[in-house]
Amino acid sequence: MITVSGVGPGNPKYLTLEVKERIEKAERVIAFKRIASDIREIRGDVISIKSVTELIPLIVGDTAILASGDSLFFGVTDYLIRSGVEVEEVHPGITSYQYMMSRLKMPYNNANIFSMHGRDADLSSVLKYEKSIILTDADNTPDTISKELHRMGLVGKIIAGYNLSYDDEIIIEKDIGESFNQSSILAVVVILNEMV
Incomplete structure (x- = not known):
């Protein structure tokens, strides 16, 4: 089997x-x-x-x-x-995003959920949603996503969760456009779009 x-x-x-x-x-x-x-x-x-x-x-x-x-x-x-x-x-x-949202105590009804882990994805869909959840990787990091969304004119918050469920778990919230120091290759990012 x-x-x-x-x-x-x-x-x-x-x-x-x-x-x-x-x-x-x-x-x-x-x-x-x-x-x-x-x-x-x-x-x-x-x-x-x-x-x-x-x-x-x-x-x-x-x-x-x-x-x-x-x-x-x-x-x-x-x-x-x-x-x-x-x-x-x-x-x-x-899923890591279920775990992340439970840590934030944040419902994710109608959220835009997609993966940039090992694949390219178009971030423009984030502009249409109040809430987006993104799985990341070493190339598509919270830092690069934050900067790209800022370049696209998005205003709101970006929350990155690193090492989720482990003892060294870190969850950081910033304004879109602010920098993240990458503490792990993998992260879950939550985007809160204040423009929708």
């Missing part, structure tokens, strides 16, 4: 019970590097990979593939299906 399981924002205490059971019972568990190190307290023989290109040759028999957040939201499940892998079950996890 091949399954894909979302492990949540990172800290293993945010695993669902279903995902934890799958990690414990699968014959083989494969995870990306950061996730693998977090899960080792549950399962010491996790196979750690750095890239999706390493994944397919390692899928043999009863394999659980672990992905951060929800594996259906800009996640590895789409890649596997497009590559012809027959995924038998998908177990969702708490």
Whole structure:
């Protein structure tokens, strides 16, 4: 059986019970590097990979593939299906943006949610929404997003959450256009557009 399981924002205490059971019972568990190190307290023989290109040759028999957040939201499940892998079950996890919004105690009804993690995205959609949530990466950082939105004339707040769910979690709020010192490669950014 091949399954894909979302492990949540990172800290293993945010695993669902279903995902934890799958990690414990699968014959083989494969995870990306950061996730693998977090899960080792549950399962010491996790196979750690750095890239999706390493994944397919390692899928043999009863394999659980672990992905951060929800594996259906800009996640590895789409890649596997497009590559012809027959995924038998998908177990969702708490997304980093769900976690971030819970920390802010901020509903995200009607929010514009998209990912700039490993992909280019058009920031102009942010201009149409009161609230936007963006997943970032090393190139599309909170700092570059803040400056680009300011260049586009947007007025409002930008909130960046780094290392979400870990002991060194940091959440910083600034005015759009202000600089962020990057404390982590990955972040979740919330944009509060005061012009809508």
